[in-house]
Amino acid sequence: MFKKILIANRGEIALRVIRTCKEMGIKTVAVYSTADAESLHVRFADEAVCIGPPPSNQSYLDIKKIVSAAEITNADAIHPGYGFLSENAEFSRVCEEYNIKFIGASSEMINRMGDKATAKETMKKAGVPTIPGSEGLLESVAQGKEIAKQIKYPVIIKATAGGGGRGMRIIKDESGFQKAWDDARTESKAAFGNDGMYLEKFVEEPRHVEIQIIGDSNGKACHLSERDCSVQRRHQKLTEETPCPASVMTQELREKMGAAAIAGAEAIKYEGAGTVEFLLDKHGEFFFMEMNTRIQVEHPITEEVTDFDLIKEQIKVAAGIPISGKNYFPQLHAIECRINAEDPTKDFRPSPGKITNLHLPGGHGVRVDSHVYAGYTIPPNYDSMIAKLIISAQSREEALVRMKRALEEFVIEGVKTTIPFHIKLMEDEIFKSGQFTTAFMESFDTSDL
Template identity: 55%
Template sequence: MFKKILIANRGEIAVRIIRACREMGIQTVAVYSEADRDCLHTLLADEAICIGPAPSGQSYLNMERILAATVALKADAIHPGFGFLSENAKFAKLCAECNIAFIGPSAEIINRMGNKSEARRTMMDAGVPVVPGSKEPVHQAAEALEMAKSIGFPVMIKASSGGGGKGMRISRGEADFTENFNAAQMESVKGFSDDTMYIEKYIEKPRHIEFQIMADKHGNVVHLGERDCSIQRRHQKVLEEAPCDVITQDLRERMGDTAVRAAKAVGYENAGTIEFLLDKNKDFYFMEMNTRIQVEHPVTEMVTGMDLIKEQIRVAAGEKLSVSQEDVVIKGHAIECRINAENPSKNFMPCPGLITNVHAPGGNGVRVDSHIYSDYKVPANYDSMLMKLIVYDKDRASAIAKMRSALGELVIEGIETNVNFQYEILENEAFQEGNTDTGFIEKYFPDYVR
């Protein structure tokens, strides 16, 4: 087992990893930028080291500084969390070359599955159902338009290296296609330094369903059930649930078996997520694979009783999975609300600043993953997420009631947040009845997504 792990991340996920390491008797190293000097993860780790100025490119994305810190403080592994370098094949390769364990899949797998067009080809070859679309990547708008016409409008234009909703546009016809293609491609070049795009059929009113998988170095792969991530704004998740209320046990087994087959097709190791679109006919299609732990992993932990971070660390150290597929049992219902420093009424504008007071809810079945505290200054340089509020109860209706109660108790003063918006979602009759899809927010809260 590892003796010391450096966490190449910040905020709540860094805190989450530190707590898991502490329970396992593993020492931790926190890295931080100059803007994060007072962030909670720097206070909880056994050691902390500054790796540069506030801009991510000079700190959390600076591979050389992170590797130098790992060597200097004699850590034998790096946990990348999510975002930043977590899906960077070059960084995983550098770790291996420096004899540092990367807690995640290999560089080869990250590269293969991180490129969405390459992932589509791989899944097609493995017999996994994919959304109809281009098998080969495309770089020119004119060529892409011909593909779109052969697929049939509406289509989704996607960046091969995209993520987090970036580099994506819907085109409903030839008239707006070129403009949307160029805008998505420009966003991809700016965000990922890659102009490679692909085109796929746009599935109307789908649910976004993802399956958590875990794989070890010995060829064992299991799935831990699904999460419903359909409540989104601009392709970014807002609220997640486990399990999905419209998925039967038979469908869960078929989708889960497909997810496991997809992971085995690439020789996957560690935690990952196979993401599907589920249409109104209950047909499902592979969308992409995330080669890292997800923001929403706590809802899976709540309904399975499994600590995914600890399991990641164990399998990265060479241990076999602690469970077989038969051991995985889904019980109850869990919901996670992402609490962000943003103003929903102003197009979700980020709202950094000084938090003057925090009161977190508690009680049976209430979990708070966060890095904030009273008098903490939220920097403007990073993602706006402040907290993940998670609840668990016997069924979906009970979990909704518990989350409404928890949100009502949550206090974050000094800055704007989306707490009230989350409460509005939970109050919505369609949400309570389970009538959701990826267009839910646009349909029921159009004033928020102008």
């Protein structure tokens, strides 16, 4: 087992990793920018190293500084958390080169799964259901139109190096193909330096359902069932839950999706925690979308319904300990609300600043993962998520009631937050019914919060 782990991240995920390390008897090293000098992950780590000024590219994204911090503190492993360098193949490769264990996917695996066209082809060969579309990248508009004619409109073109919804366009008929092609390529080139595009059948009324998997160094994988992440704004998740409340989700379908995720993971000998992302349609058909080669923001809801520490398992797998091979299914219902320092009445505009008063909710089945405290100043340089409120209960109905109660008890003063949005969400009849899609937020009104 590792003696000392450096956490190459900040905020609540850094604190989350530190907590598990302490329980495992592993020393921890925090890295921080000058903007995060007063953050709790710095306070609770055994050691802390300042790695630069607030801009991410001069601190949390600077591979040389992070590896240097690991070397001077004699850390034998690095946990990247999520975001920042967690899916950076070069970072994983450099860690390998310096004999520091990267607690995550190998550089080869990140490259294979990071390119969406390659990932789709890999999963298709493993027998994982994939959306009909182009075989690899499109060579021309004419080729795209021909494929669209075969699989029938609507279709969607996507940037192979895309993410966060950029480089993506839905095309309803042939007349709109050329403009969508030009716009998507221009956007992708500007954002990622790559204008490679591929085409897929557009899945109507889709839900975003992901399967949590863990793979070990022996090529064995298991799953911890699904999470529904369909409530999104601009492809950014707002709330997640498990099990998926869709009427088409049965235990048989759950097992089928889990088996597909394992087949994909084992086909590439995946090591570490990851998620296989699917689109689930209204008929109960599911299609591979992408694979995330890291721990997810929403991992706590899986932990709550399976009584399983995913961070601990990540560390154990990285240390060469094999997994049990057992698959886990939800025993409870859990919902997570991401509490962001944003003003939902003004198009979710970021609201950095000083928290003047803070009261965290409590009670049975209530968990709060956060790094903030009264007097803490939220810097404007990073993601605006400041807390995750996780609720577990015997049923979805009980979880919704408990979540609303906990949200009303959650007090954050000094900055605007998304708490009022989440309270309204818990009262929304469509959301309460569980029969929503990824288009849910397009018609959700936040002007009256």
